[in-house]
Amino acid sequence: MRISYILLSSILSSVFARPRINEYNGTCWSEEFNIPCCQNSDTLILRTTYDGIWGMENGEWCGIGNRNIRPIDDFPPSPPPIFDIETFDDPAAECDISDSITGDSLAKEAPFRFGVGLTGSYFYSSTTLSKTMRELIKYQFNSMTYTNLMKPSxxxxxxxxxxxxxxxxxxxxxxxxxxxxxxxxxxKNGIHIRGHVLVWHAQTPDWFFKVGFDSENELVDPATFEYRLESYIKQYISFVQYNYPGVVDVWDVVNEAVEIENETLFDASTGWNTRVLTLDGNENLWYKILGPDYVIKSFRLARKYALPNVKLVYNDYNTFQTYPHDKTQAIINLLNILREEDLVDAVGMQSYLGVEWPSVKEYVRGFERFHEAGYEIQVTELTISAPSGDDWLEKQAKQYEEVFSKIIECVNEGYNISSVTVFGLQDGYRFYGSDSTKTRLFDHDLQKKPNYQAIMNILKENNGEVNNDEINNGDINNEIPNEIPNEQETSIIIDNENDDNEIIIEEDNAIEVITPEPNITEPILPEPTPYESIIPEISTIESVPSQGAVSNEISDSFIDPSYFTCDEQDWKCKYEKSCLCIVQVTKCFVSSRNDKEKCKQLSIECSKIWTL
Known part of the structure; x- marks a missing residue:
């Protein structure tokens, strides 16, 4: 497999000994990111990012060395002034939320992070401008996702x-x-935000891809666009993690890059059905300029600039769908490619569910397959269409009860489901003059709906069962782990008069039409694509040509002397040389001809790059 030298630092870092840049001077450089410094002198390097060198102690990330390795003249700017919400006319000021901010709390009861979508298509319609809504969010949720405002456009x-x-x-x-x-x-309130989204074929302005940033011009060449892409991802990730450390600890790096509906819309040669066109015929400009590698290049850049405790996610809709092509398997194939370079931490299941389709069984089968493939799962945009009829509230509560019962069942069976986000706070969103949404957990007056209570009943019942088991085992642990945040803005329209029962998913400016296969209750899954046919052999790893090829054989001197030619304070040079050295270590370990003890010695020699 071809692996960029810049990223190998995050793949084989477990074989590295700690580089001793300088002796500790009594301060901890990584604490500015809410990450402690490593205490042991022999802690192994597990990841190298643009900001520092990282290891793990007691299962937690820690900073190695006594300084941030980011160039001193390359730190992100301070944030602009925040808006004074005291001067803003809160559209929810008249709502009495006393019952919603006392008693039960979704965040406190859930065995995963419980998030909410922040509705709003422009700043003055953003949920967090309402003091009333802020109070409700603080009490009920521990994660938020901007449904629009963090997107590229x-x-x-x-x-x-x-x-x-x-x-x-x-x-x-x-x-x-x-x-x-x-x-x-x-x-200020200990709430996480899901970074949504860095790369998406929709809601990215076309001028971003054009010469001179002008929509009327032609597309830029691949090299120029890669430069822009790195500039964009670097600035974005750096800004939030320097100014608001610990808040954005998960990013949807790429959104909806897999397509299965029509063979003219995707490139099947990649093994994961890479989206080429949208359903309305618009070109995926990310693909047009960089080809299918735009996905892995984006993840590489995100890993380079994100802190080690920030999770990187591939996010998509209908992640359970198996016809007309198997979307679940296509996503797994993509995830497997990313996992080979330690570039992805979880899969995001958007989870827009209709009244009739998918069935709960079909939806949960997606969980099962991602779990079987070894992936962490995050439910990022949970929205269940409201049923019709006068008793729609009761029917809706039953829908949410069935879905959450299955999610909790999966958690109890050991599935790594780290977060669930419902994609909006209230029905009839008060910032909008007219909003007919009926899928949320709180009504127009921010009162709990029956579907809220249905979820709470499932969570509390589960906690009662868990606590009883723990007491019986003599091991009581009431702490609820909160692992990760969540996702994006979409509506679902079920055309009940359409014989094909089309489900139209309208996500911001993009519309996807999914037509369920009629009269098929248990669709036959195609044979999964063999993993080996997608991932090339690791023996094809290439180093950077300009630095000279490194042989699989270890020379008597162990290491290329040019790796030690950087000036003492030239951290960029040392970073590049260290990554090149990792390539040599990689080739050493994957070659059956080499003595692994010599490979370990080589890794120790590489760590000395930082000390000279």
Whole structure:
């Protein structure tokens, strides 16, 4: 498998001894990210990122060395001023939420992180501008997801990018003014935010891909676009983790890159049905410029700049669907490729569920298959369509009860389900003049709906069973682990008058139409694509040509002397040389001809790059 030298630091770091950059001077550089420094002198390097070198002690990440290795002139800017919500006319001010912020709490009862979507398609309609809604979120949830405002089209600053281009600069410019209020609120109240989303074929402006950042111009060449992509991801991730450490600890790196509906829409040669076109015929410009590698390149950059305790996620809709092609298997194939380079931490199941389709059994089969493949699961945008009839509230409660019963059942069977996010706070969203949404857990007056109580009953029943078992075993542990945050804005329209029972999924500006196969209750799954046919042999790893090829055989001197030529304070040079050295260590370990003890010695020699 071809592995970029920059990323090998995150793959084989377990074989490295700790580099002793300098002696500790009594301060801990990684504490600014809410990550402690490693205490043991022999802690192994497990990951190298743009900001530092990382290991693990007692199952927790810790910083190695006595300094941040990011160049001193490359730190992100401070955030812009936040909005004074005291001057804002809260549309929910009249709501009496006393019952909703006392007693039961979803966050406290759930065995996973329980998140909520922040509705709003522009800043002044954002949920966190309401003091009343803030109080409800603080009490009921421990994670939030901007349904729109963190997407590329909302943070990329067009005018500033054009100004850069006029001065011959290809770096993008980001404007964070639309999200700093939510980030600040989350940081001050111990709430996590799911970073949604870095790369998506929708809601990314076309000028981002064009010469001069001008929509009228032609597409840029691949090298220029890769530069822009790195500039974008680097600035975005760095800004949030420096200014709001610990808040955004999960990113949806790539969204909806897998397609199965029509063979003209995807590239099947990749083994994971890479989206080429949207259903309305628009080109996926990420693919057009970089080909299918745009996904792995994006994950590589995210891993390079994200802190080690930040989880990277591939997110998609209908992750359970198996016809007309097997989408679940296609996603697993993609995840397997990413996992080979330690680039992905979880799969995001958006979970837009209709009244009739999918069945709960079909939906849960997606959980089963991702679990069998060894992946952490995050339910990122849970939205269940409201049934019709005067008794729709009771029917809806039953829907949520069935879904959460199965989710809890999976958790109790050992599935790693780290978060569930419901994708919106209230029916009839008060920031909008007219909103007919009926899928949320709180009504127009922010009162608990029957579906809220149905979920709570499942959670409390589960805790009662768990606590009884723990007491019987003499091991009482009332702490509930909260692992991760959640996701995005979509509506589902069920056309009951359509004989094909089409489900139209409208996610922001993108519309996907899914037509369930009629009269098929147990669709026959195609034979899964063999894993080996998708992942090339690791023996094809390539080092960087400009630095000279490294032989699989270990020379008497063990290591290329050029690796030790960096100036003492040239951390960028040392980072690059260290990554090259990892390539040599990789080849050493994968070759059957080499003595593994010599390979370990080589890894120790590589660590000395940082000390000279």
């Amino acid at each position: 909302y943070v990329l600053d067009h005018e500033a990018c054009i100004e850069n281009a006029a001065n011959g600069i290809e770096d993008v410019v980001l404007n964070f003014s639309g999200i700093v209020d939510g980030l600040d609120f989350a940081y």
